[in-house]
Amino acid sequence: MRAVVFDLDDTLVGSGLVWDQIWRDYHRRHGGSGGDIGALLGGADWTEFLADSCGTDPGQVYAECTAAALTALAEGRIRLVDGALDLLAAASLWVPVAVASAAPHRYVHAAVTALGLTGHVTAVVADEDVTAAKPEPDAYLLAAELLGQDPAACLAVEDSATGIRAAHAAGLTVLAIPNRTRPPGPDILGLAAHRAGTATAALPVLTRIIAHGEVSV
Template structure:
């Protein structure tokens, strides 16, 4: 059966690598310098938030610019990475390898380029990526479609020829708004909000569980996959 999709665009944080605690720790350390005590609500606000630096600047009472937040938090997380390297999520590298069998792979993330390239280099993924879209590369972050549109353009394919792999509601909205079908792997098995749950073409609880779904999405006609997915949910 002829493949429908010819490229896969991955989110990075909490999709390929485990940074669920690293970015909140970095942001908490930075905001503490400005007298702010980080709260669980702030950690939740960072998840999939392409404007994360603006959130941190706001809780610091405007005493730091978003550029200062990005630079300082990136320094903090890279120092932590040097001591305790960021690890891929179980099955994530196998998922990338499976995607490569169907065409180019790319990354679209809100994280800063310094961090992204360091992590991709550590995982030996940099040279395998046809495009790496970072927070600095777009005017509007997720959930706007810009990161995924830029990734598809950089690869040289229309969005309809791409598949996105995402963990967050904002990322899912971004890919869907760009006209890209989505394989969702919600972080820690979280339940997607009602307004988001209908957007992914398929959903898995982990990268390991997502492996056969990715292959199916790349080799099945959309109408057949939709029928199968609906039948499985009954």
């Protein structure tokens, strides 16, 4: 592997449940009706969902929810996943590293900076940087391009069904650290060449993949 591309939310930072609460708060505050908000963590378009459900402008949804996420970050309610910084740092010692996220640009860049990831990351891709969000491959294709690598030479580290599908569709090899709140199904996990239960457990796996090529886990 010549590069590694990490997902952000719930792969590097424990933020999924914070976003879930932000969406629920917006839905309640604006009198939303119907729909499964929990499904948004599985990859639904939260801006479109909340705008339709609440009868509000998509731009308002995006701005309010992004602001709430930035507040949560500033208040310390979004923290690094245990072992994630070691995993990121180890990867960056060997190869260039990118972050590819479907979250808003302001939030992604703020999280990378506030949580001390900047020195390990060469490129960052966020929602506004691509036409189609995960599970489409655009974010991973752009990340590979920014790192100057063919997608087939890159490793993706992902937790969600949406992200695993996106990375696989882009042609990256996938190391899955399955989301514990909403774990991907067996069919999705089958797209991942490698798996680990936690970021800490993923460290030796990632090191072997980068140093020695493909390994079975």
